[in-house]
Amino acid sequence: MKRILFLVLLVSQLSIVYAQDNGIDNLREYFAGYVNPEYPNLREITVEDIQTDAQTKHVTIVLGSNNFIAQPVTPLLVGNLYTEVKRRLPMPFNTYDLTICAGETPIEQLIPTSMMDRPDAARVYERELYKGNPWVTPMSLPYSIKKGLQGRHLGVCHSHGKYFNFNKQEWIWQRPRLFCTTEDMFTQTFVVPYLLPMLQNAGAVVFTPRERDWQKQEIIVDNDYILDGSRYEERVSKYHWQYGGVGFGHNREGYENGENPFRMGTFQITEATSNKRMTSDVVWIPEVLVEDDYAVYVSYQTMPNSIPDANYTVKHGGIETDFRVNQQMGGGTWVYLGTFHFTKGKSDDNCIKLTNFSNYKGVVTADAVRLGGGMGNIVRGDSTMVLPIGSDLPRCLEAARYSAQWYGMPDSVYSPRGNDDGRDDVNVRPFT
16 A cells, blocks of 8 residues: 555656656747747847745746847736746646746846836835935026926046056056047046036936036135135125134145145134025135136035025126025035136126025025136155156046045045055045
8 A cells, every 4th residue: 555655656746847847848948939029139038947846836937137138028028928938837837926037037127117007116216315405406597397306416427537556656547548539538528518417407416526627727716715816705784704614725736645625724604694685795706817618616514503595696797697505415515506608807797606695594604616627636646756746637537536635525535545546536436
């Protein structure tokens, strides 16, 4: 009796194994002959593995991912594929739950979310999005942006840039020369004039770890140091501007590793008011030597009671463009407002103004403003060199590591090693 029972069990096991092997062969033949009429050039899809689990009653089929994902994956394609595969599975596997994977990814997760009836929870960004005031809000637009990228803050780095190589003791490009250019220069020729404005016009605030302005001229107007004929003015009524603490100061031609220009000067502070008749202003009037387009950057310090709606006006050639800046974020760095055409000379027709008018109680802070990308002013070298050297290039051609230092980032962000600028440049971009 025991022998008969053993033989029955053995035959049933062998039948299952035979059915499984036969099913595998059927599936391999099916995928070898698989044709997508909408994508006739698809290469042969291979079955890499079939896993069965009798305890959980589950079958997993793993396809070679490269060829499968070369076709557009739609809900119809996925549904038909599951139906055809399940129909070809032998008993009892055709009653099991089935998962078809391309590599390690279930094929249903390859369907674009825009084509799904319900968003795939595994692929939807679940982190709560920022709902406060944007960092910078253009107030002079003839339209309002309510959807799209409104309120989103993006960091975009347009390629690499020249860096100082300590082994060669010289500034070199990170990418090879090709067709009279390098990737370090070429990429920004379409990112800066096309991609960045597209994102901004969709409502996003875009920060670039690398200098975005190609303008070689640079004009800095500060409450501490006036380097040319520019003017810094405080026009007060009831509320006076006063010393607020350590801020930006530009007092040297070149900055060595660890030197932070945003720790070399001071900033001004005053109380905010909702009474327009009692406002006090800071006005930065640059002396423009060359009529041209200039990026405009402002700076300030973030305090515990900073306001989220500091009102700036950029006056360029007599045209006024208004912005609101959330001073509760981004203190101690350069904040990009926009790029504008400035006429030659020094007058109120070319100026940047900050008022202490606000709909909130708190304080307004003011520090330097900057026009133009300028030339690189970070100098590099080691103990074997008599003097550290700069790149002698516009800042926009340098790597992000040097902009980060000029932007007031700590050296723990832009130069943790101190002697490997190439690697530091790669690592600094997501942290600025």
